Amino acid sequence: MGDARTERWADNRVRMRRKLIDAAIQVIETEGPQASMRAIAAAAEVSKPTLYRFFADKAELTLAISNRAKQDIAAGLAQVRTHPEGSPAAILNSALTGYAALIVEHPHIARFLFQGTENPAARTLENWRAVRVEVADLITLLVGSPSATPEFDADFYASMVVGAVKGAANWWHRTADHADSAEEFVRRMEPVVHAIVAGAAADAGVTIDFDKPLTITVP
Template sequence: MGEPAATGDGPPTAKRLPRAQRRDQLLAAAERAIARDGPQVSMDTVAAEAGVSKPIVYRHFGDKNGLAHAVGERFAVALLSEWRTTLAAHADPRERTHAAIEVILRRIDEAPQTYRFLTRGSAEGVPALGDALDSFLRLIGDDLAAFMSSVNEDKSPERQAALLTWGHAMVGLVRSSTDLWLDRRHVSREELVAQLTDLLWNGFGDAGWMTGRPPGTRGDDPGTA
């Protein structure tokens, strides 16, 4: 015998699930609906995709704003976990730079409509760049700054402040380039990763973070693979 139907919780065939399990089910349904219908997806569509009534969706997320935050958090947590694993897996600085950019672009390329939903909002008033994704991008910037600090021989407060600025500047560069690429697809994803790697490597090569050289030390051309 199966579980009894959840009275008032949607179609007669809907089963009452533990709250966390139901939330995961709704988020997975939301991701499918967004991938199919884009940022303009409605709460009705999400409910239909999940096989529940709309009040259940509202009960878990409050409104579309709350749904966007939850989708963004789910997207960001998975991406941040893979991004950190990738950084730890590459010892060569240039390979690490390339791999870290590739992780971000691949994840966005695999779910472009979800990324648009989170960054561009919708006609129903969901704000551009949901809180969860915004927090994720800040974490990426902080992570980059911390990594640069760990390999930079200059530990002065002035250098640490500069590294924090550069870490977040790198994130902004990648995000802006990704937004353009999603709209125009002017190069392949692999080419974009290579372009951004070259730009970051050359532009920040003298900052002392790529190889741990102190600032002002010239050494080999940082743009050489």
């Protein structure tokens, strides 16, 4: 019975942690990245000491939010990748839609994670690096050959994708009247990302048919 109790306690801890991160995201979304630990505790309806029992400081909470955002994006990607009918176009569209939802619909969170506001610059770079690695994996998946030719370097193309998305995101954040349209963001980004992936494929010596389903062995 002790085991069941320990498990229930662990479950509660995970649930509480999730609730606190949810509250933090919500408060940052409303009040901006400078939101205080006090406001976050209030939104979660817990005391400040309780919040601090889960997250030693705001940096730790930031990291948790950051990991959540990355997990959400990764989960979205994984879902598309396991669809046997997923074409490169569909996979890229889904990936872009995930980023667009973050960048366009949650500008405060996006700024918090990626633009260094109230977030140490080193962590911001680390977040971008994580995205870049993920995008490089995706490009490798789409191109189908990790080391087709010596010229092929997924990381270079991932750097361009991330750079272009970053540039577009900065523009979007500067231009408030476009803040509502994730679809429009995807529409504008999509041909650019296709061009980059096509470039990567050319370097790897393959041609990508963006509309033909990928045959991927799902582990």
